[in-house]
Amino acid sequence: MPELQILSYNVNGVRAAIKNGLLDWLRAHPCDVVCLQEIKADDDAFDTSVFRELGYESYTFPAVKKGYSGVAILTRIQPDAVVRGCGITAYDDEGRNIRIDIGDLSIMSAYFPSGTTGDERQSVKMKYLDDFFDYIHDLQKTRSKVVICGDYNIAHTEIDIHNPVSNKDTSGFKPEERAWMTRFFESGFVDTFRHICPDPHQYSWWSYRANSRANNKGWRIDYISVTQNLKDAVLSAAIYQDAVHSDHCPVYLRLRQ
Numbered sequence: 001m002p003e004l005q006i007l008s009y010n011v012n013g014v015r016a017a018i019k020n021g022l023l024d025w026l027r028a029h030p031c032d033v034v035c036l037q038e039i040k041a042d043d044d045a046f047d048t049s050v051f052r053e054l055g056y057e058s059y060t061f062p063a064v065k066k067g068y069s070g071v072a073i074l075t076r077i078q079p080d081a082v083v084r085g086c087g088i089t090a091y092d093d094e095g096r097n098i099r100i101d102i103g104d105l106s107i108m109s110a111y112f113p114s115g116t117t118g119d120e121r122q123s124v125k126m127k128y129l130d131d132f133f134d135y136i137h138d139l140q141k142t143r144s145k146v147v148i149c150g151d152y153n154i155a156h157t158e159i160d161i162h163n164p165v166s167n168k169d170t171s172g173f174k175p176e177e178r179a180w181m182t183r184f185f186e187s188g189f190v191d192t193f194r195h196i197c198p199d200p201h202q203y204s205w206w207s208y209r210a211n212s213r214a215n216n217k218g219w220r221i222d223y224i225s226v227t228q229n230l231k232d233a234v235l236s237a238a239i240y241q242d243a244v245h246s247d248h249c250p251v252y253l254r255l256r257q
Helices: 014-019 022-028 048-052 119-139 175-186 192-196 228-233
Strands: 003-010 033-037 057-061 071-075 081-084 097-102 105-111 145-151 189-191 222-227 234-239 251-256
Touching: 003 105, 003 145, 003 222, 014 022, 033 145, 048 057, 057 081, 057 097, 071 097, 071 105, 119 145, 119 175, 145 228, 145 251, 175 189, 189 192, 189 228, 192 222, 192 234, 222 228, 222 234, 222 251, 228 234, 228 251
Parallel strands: 003 033, 033 105, 105 145
Antiparallel strands: 003 251, 033 071, 057 071, 081 097, 097 105, 145 222, 189 222, 234 251
């Protein structure tokens, strides 16, 4: 396969997204691999048959707590391996990471914690960021080509958020979170969308409040990042702001194999 098309989508509940037309949208926007976050469904509630009809095999990693968090990968390519979790119980219980290996390429669906509910969860988020940084760099020792799809729950720069001034101390745009993103990218990862598109006002999440989506008052917190050795393989990247099955929208990457 000369090219690989990858989609990442925080569906904010896979069953709700299906009711909102997700399957028809996927049928019209076929990809080789689709990474989902916040599926909010355990294995009994995740209907693999509807995705199989679209040509995808489903691999899920739900949270222990019902109706919370969880990630999945839909793929039309048979993976050589499926790895659920990162080996840290606190995060694995929340269904934060799942990875498939296809040849020498690893593709991960990741749902980073949110800190919006208070100081305790913000502390969990910052600890996760540090632990994830160590985990992903350790993984690179054996899997050098890595694609990390997901909801990072951080807007990196001022052009990634509609109002950087009023949100400068808001979780998701705090200086220490943005500094982590800078450190992450400087450590050998590429923000594929920004690599292709430098334009502002390109968002992937909008609050349900105050007609935010209609007014495009959003945040870009969903990313597909690749290791530096894949930078030249990035053919195109996009954000599908017209997809309205969730408070997020999908982000897309076309990669040369």
